[in-house]
Amino acid sequence: MRNLLGFLSRNSFFLFFLFLEGVAALLLFQNNRFQRSEFLNSSNAASGSFYQLVNNATMYFDLAEINEQLAAENADLRRQLTGSKIEIFGKNFIINDTVYQQAYNFTEATVINSTVSKANNYITLNKGSFAGVEAGMGVIGPQGIIGIVKTVSTRFSSVMTVLHTQSKVSAKLKDQRYLGSLVWDGKDYQYGQLIDIPKNANVMLGDTVISSGYSSIFPTGINLATVTSIEKPEGKNFYDITVKLINDFKKIEKVYVVKNVLREEQDKLEAEAQEGDNND
Amino acid sequence: MIRQILTFTLLFLFLIALQVLVLNNIQLGGYLNPYLYVLFVLLLPFDTPKWLLLIVAFALGFGVDLFSSTMGMHTMAIVFMAFLRPGVLKLIAPRDGYDASQKPGLQDFDFRWFLTYASILTFAHHFLLFFIEVFRFSDFFFTFSKVITSSGFTILLLLVSQLFNYNAQAKR
Numbered sequence: 001m002r003n004l005l006g007f008l009s010r011n012s013f014f015l016f017f018l019f020l021e022g023v024a025a026l027l028l029f030q031n032n033r034f035q036r037s038e039f040l041n042s043s044n045a046a047s048g049s050f051y052q053l054v055n056n057a058t059m060y061f062d063l064a065e066i067n068e069q070l071a072a073e074n075a076d077l078r079r080q081l082t083g084s085k086i087e088i089f090g091k092n093f094i095i096n097d098t099v100y101q102q103a104y105n106f107t108e109a110t111v112i113n114s115t116v117s118k119a120n121n122y123i124t125l126n127k128g129s130f131a132g133v134e135a136g137m138g139v140i141g142p143q144g145i146i147g148i149v150k151t152v153s154t155r156f157s158s159v160m161t162v163l164h165t166q167s168k169v170s171a172k173l174k175d176q177r178y179l180g181s182l183v184w185d186g187k188d189y190q191y192g193q194l195i196d197i198p199k200n201a202n203v204m205l206g207d208t209v210i211s212s213g214y215s216s217i218f219p220t221g222i223n224l225a226t227v228t229s230i231e232k233p234e235g236k237n238f239y240d241i242t243v244k245l246i247n248d249f250k251k252i253e254k255v256y257v258v259k260n261v262l263r264e265e266q267d268k269l270e271a272e273a274q275e276g277d278n279n280d
Numbered sequence: 281m282i283r284q285i286l287t288f289t290l291l292f293l294f295l296i297a298l299q300v301l302v303l304n305n306i307q308l309g310g311y312l313n314p315y316l317y318v319l320f321v322l323l324l325p326f327d328t329p330k331w332l333l334l335i336v337a338f339a340l341g342f343g344v345d346l347f348s349s350t351m352g353m354h355t356m357a358i359v360f361m362a363f364l365r366p367g368v369l370k371l372i373a374p375r376d377g378y379d380a381s382q383k384p385g386l387q388d389f390d391f392r393w394f395l396t397y398a399s400i401l402t403f404a405h406h407f408l409l410f411f412i413e414v415f416r417f418s419d420f421f422f423t424f425s426k427v428i429t430s431s432g433f434t435i436l437l438l439l440v441s442q443l444f445n446y447n448a449q450a451k452r
Contacts, residue, residue: 013330017363020338021356027345028352028412047347054301113349117307119414122349158349165414186414187422 048112048156052126055112059253066253073142104219106256107131109139112156116189116249121163123147127257128155138217138258144224144246145169145211146255157257163189163249170215171224174208176201182209182224182243189249192225194241201239203230209243216263284325292340295320300347313426314433315354317344318405319441321362322398323385326378330366337362350413357409361401368400386442398438399431406431 008015107127114123127133129152139146139159147161160167163184171182171194180196194209207227213220225243233240260266295317303314321337328336341355348354369378372393382388384397406427414423 013334013366014363016331016334017359020334020359024338024341024352024355024359026352028356030351050347115304117313118350124349186419 048124048153051113051124062253065251069142070254103260103262105259105261107133107259109255109257111252111255114249114252116163119165119186121161122150123159123161125157125159125255125257126155128153128157130154132259133157133257136217139255140218140222140258141247141252141255145218145222146247146252148217149257161249162192162245169224170212171209172212173197173201173203174210179212179214190244191228192243192245194243195238197239197241198237199232199239203227203239203241205230216260216266218258292320296340296343299344304348312433313430314437315406315409315430316434316437316441318358318361318402318434319438321358321365322401322438323383326382326384327380333362333365334359353409353412356412357405360408361405364401364404368397372396394442398435402434402438403431406434
């Protein structure tokens, strides 16, 4: 017993160090494995409102550019209005839309905190569960996909961006059937990788990569990136394709949270189908 | 004593704010992230009790983590650095040891001493931080190059911060 006490007092500094590192490691793993970050990360109320404050001040510097972006988008939307189209068949027609049903709803949100230089990047939005944002919803910007909502508090939400080593977005090349995934290797925030495109596909430099719509998170056909380099590695069936992301993740300010109205139905059906497998 | 505590409290808050609001937004080429808040642990007086050193470092790391949504990362790195500090100080001690009235900065020691002191500890901090962040050893050299370049940048900023201090001393 005396030896034990002696050991403890001789190494108290080292043991205290180990204790504090243990606490830090606990924080680290708690937070990273379960993403249970409502309390401690930037989507919690305290630091969330703090960033809102900072953002209110810094937002003015980017106003010119945001205005330009919004104006471009406005013009695009205005082009789609009935007012800017001529009526081919004159005034005598009735619209009774039984063909189309709304599948995606969009909620506008502002980015109040973001990173691009980490290996796993998150952004924080100023909309939370009060505005109908839920975990698992997609987030898109004026140009292309931003990421997927990871955690939500009442007034803020934290989004795992495409710039995350675990992010995987179902994607395909425009006008081609082959399905691949857009991933990020954690290096340059401007470039991602398109994987799982088989070698018999016909890929060209400058081809556009779009979302496939298979994941039930994002609508189909959103522009994601353009192909900048193509490699055919020996002994593999797939291309190594490097793509330049259309979004500049350093500049995003206004984004839209995407709610797939039919997702629940799709997920339920798919789960039921797989359950049938297990019972056999 | 009271004055010293007050100075260090202000420095503590200032460094966290500087780190979170300014330096976290600096990324040159995706490689350079300076972490100047290590300055706080470097500047603590020589006669700081060892246990206090660890607690203060823990609080500092926790503060930075809280606002960077990187729970635990900075805390682990800075506590490790504080743990190494007494050993490093002993290793590079001048022949007649340290005087309690001296401060571990450029005003009381020569350039070579401060550079060695700051470099070893900053490198240890950055090394642990960047490897906890990616949490894997594949791409070792890519991460290592980030450690090297960012350490260089941080050390440069540390030296600049010392010049501020130096001038203030000279004017008196």
